[in-house]
Amino acid sequence: MAHKILVLFSIPNCGFTELGSDYEVIFPKGEIISDEEIEQHIGTTDVIVSVFGNKLENHIIDKAPHLKLIANYGVGYDNVDINYAKEKGIVVTNTPDPVTEPTAELAHALMLAVARQVGLLNSKVRTNEGVTMGVMKNLSTTLTGKTLGIIGLGAIGKATARRAIASGMHVVYNKRTPLDSAEEQELNVSYMDLEDLLQQSDVVSLHTPLNDDTNGMIGDAEFQLMKNTAYIVNTARGPVIDENALMNALQNNLIAGAGLDVYWNEPEIPQALLKFDNTVLTPHVGTATLDTREEMSILVSEIIKMFFNKNLKQYIVNG
Structure with missing residues (x-):
């Protein structure tokens, strides 16, 4: 019997069309799968393809007695209760590789856009x-020679660091486990504790996952x-x-500005943020290129x- 895959959002079908007869793929009829479609298919579903920014509720998981894998379309997986899935013996995966460069690209673009107005x-x-x-009008800030502080130096943080260094910036970073000295030297970055990084950086760029430790970490x-x-700059969550706290900092000139791609209660963007001249705002588009979306579908x-060939050794986020 073919493995049944239920895709919860209308994403590119490239990759899925190559799976072959061992797989039955159900795409939503509209942009997002309806409750009726879920009820029709969930009882015989082996795989759910969830999509970042769209919550997969636990009661949906409960309705899927055959569910073995939640393949999340996106690097972030805060839309899935990974611990609940693990308790039920369900593997959860993500797709970090395709999103690295485009997200770093946008982070760098936001830095330039907000600093150069x-x-x-x-x-x-x-x-x-x-x-x-x-000559002395419309003056802004050049980033060459300035210090970029990266909080969360994973793949996206490293890609952002490479861009910043290429543009003549100095890069310092903070993460839970510092890199070894050889990798620091290779990347040309230096570790700082969070307090020092915040005090010394001309630009702070956030690249952390959202979890209990990072929720509200910048206040x-x-x-x-x-x-x-x-x-x-925030392209994380x-x-x-x-x-x-951010709006207070902007209102009281505690910082010079902000470049934001993500927000507290998406898709809502606070009206107060829209009124600041020193903010550059984009609607969560860090990975929103056609190339990236197709690569993500192929990786999923x-x-x-x-997973079904029993040789999945990476991408598991609740192992």
């Missing part, structure tokens, strides 16, 4: 008033430590930053095949 100036030139050009106390000329399909 790209968003603000782009908006102003489109108004009737426009902008006045002049009032952390903004107080930062330079009032510094910028913060919204709740890593306390949004009220490969993970499913490896």
Whole structure:
């Protein structure tokens, strides 16, 4: 009997079409699978393909007695209760490889956009008033020679570091387990404790997963430590930053600005954030390129095949 795969969101079908007759793949009829479709298929489903940003509720898992694998489409897996799945003997995986470079690319773009006031100036030139050009007008901040502090130096953090170093920045980092000296030397980065990193960085870029330790880790106390000329960039998860503390820091000029791709209560973006001239905001598009989405679908399909061939040795997040 073919392994039944229930895909909860309309994603590219590349990869899935190559699985062959050993697999039956059910895609939603619309953008998101309906409750009726879930009820129709969940009782005989072996694999659920969940999608980042879309919560997979435990009661859905409970309705799937044959469920063996939750293949999450995305590097972040906070949309799945991985401990609950583990208790039920269900493996949960993610797709980190395809998302690394595009997310780092956006983080670097946000740094440049907020420091060089790209968003603000782009908006102003489109108004009737426009902008006045002049030698000492429209001044912004160059990043060359400045210090980037990366919090969470995993694959995306490292890719961001490479871009920053190539643009002439110095890079310091903080993570739970520091790199060994050889890798630090290879990447040209230096470890700092969090307090020192916040105090010394001209740009702080967040690349941590969302968990109990990182939820709200950047709050009032952390903004107080930062330079009032510094910028913060978040392409990780919204709740890593306390949004009220962020808005307070912006309002009181504790920091110079923020570049944000993620928010506390997505898809809602606080109206107060929209009013600041020194913020650049994007709607959670760190991995939103067609190339990336297709690569993610191919990797999910490969993970499913490896799982049933009993040679899945990576990508497991609840092992």
